[in-house]
Amino acid sequence: MNDALTFHFDVDGENFVSAGQASVQVKKNLRELGFPPEVIRRVSIAMYEGEINMVIHAGGGEADVDVFEDRIVIVLTDRGPGIPDIDLAMQEGYSTATDRVRSLGFGAGMGLPNMKRYTDEMRIDSTVGKGTVITMSILVNNR
Amino acid sequence: MRVSELIDKYGMKALSLPDPDREIAGGYCGDLLSWVMGRAQQDNAWITIMSNMNVVAVASLSDVSCVILAEGVTLEQGIVDTARGKDVNVLSSEKSAFEIAALLAPDV
Ligand SMILES: Nc1ncnc2c1ncn2[C@@H]1O[C@H](COP(=O)(O)OP(=O)(O)OP(=O)(O)O)[C@@H](O)[C@H]1O
Ligand SMILES: [Mg+2]
Numbered sequence: 001m002n003d004a005l006t007f008h009f010d011v012d013g014e015n016f017v018s019a020g021q022a023s024v025q026v027k028k029n030l031r032e033l034g035f036p037p038e039v040i041r042r043v044s045i046a047m048y049e050g051e052i053n054m055v056i057h058a059g060g061g062e063a064d065v066d067v068f069e070d071r072i073v074i075v076l077t078d079r080g081p082g083i084p085d086i087d088l089a090m091q092e093g094y095s096t097a098t099d100r101v102r103s104l105g106f107g108a109g110m111g112l113p114n115m116k117r118y119t120d121e122m123r124i125d126s127t128v129g130k131g132t133v134i135t136m137s138i139l140v141n142n143r
Numbered sequence: 144m145r146v147s148e149l150i151d152k153y154g155m156k157a158l159s160l161p162d163p164d165r166e167i168a169g170g171y172c173g174d175l176l177s178w179v180m181g182r183a184q185q186d187n188a189w190i191t192i193m194s195n196m197n198v199v200a201v202a203s204l205s206d207v208s209c210v211i212l213a214e215g216v217t218l219e220q221g222i223v224d225t226a227r228g229k230d231v232n233v234l235s236s237e238k239s240a241f242e243i244a245a246l247l248a249p250d251v
Binding site (some may be wrong): 035113 | 181
């Protein structure tokens, strides 16, 4: 396996109106690297959903993206409240979003299911009171 | 049909039109952003009444051909500038989401 290209981002937890900058930057980078539009779209949406979750549920965090020729790996790390019941959180429609966040169009409880749908592998490690690490892989030649 | 054709054919107003020749294939109506990201497809026209900055990000990352704001909704200038910078087409129509979808359906 060739060395990966890596990108690191600090995700600001303060401003959820302009949240999503890391995902937008990754989209740009993947485009310049010549990945197929469908792969870029899947990476972009999965990462954006995860990035927004860190902002609205965990007060921000960090995003690390490893780009290999045949796959893209996204790791999202936060020190937020953690997810007490991951099976429940994964259900379509489950959300603890505030009214303020809902008024912006978030809070449908579809973000984690979307992340699962658009990626080939997804793993959630979460400890209540400590934080959450979400690892997602997208294979390039899979669909 | 191309995005630019929406202006003359249906009297829509272009708020941001960096990519007027982009082809529209199908459409999606919705205001909850994660539903849009989960269900809208590449090149769809996305019809919504939401008008905050996140709409531009979702449109860009979902790779839709354009956003059509229904019910005469418009965008703040700062959001228009962001849309142009991110290559996102945004139009506005006085019609309801239902009426817009019905108009476009035979053409896209
Ligand atoms: N990083 C996180 N830290 C703590 N809790 C989280 C995190 N990500 C998700 N959750 C919890 O899981 C729930 C479901 O997340 P999901 O992304 O599916 O929906 P949502 O963010 O509430 O709404 P949507 O994504 O549709 O805008 C959240 O409401 C929240 O309670
Ligand atoms: Mg979410």
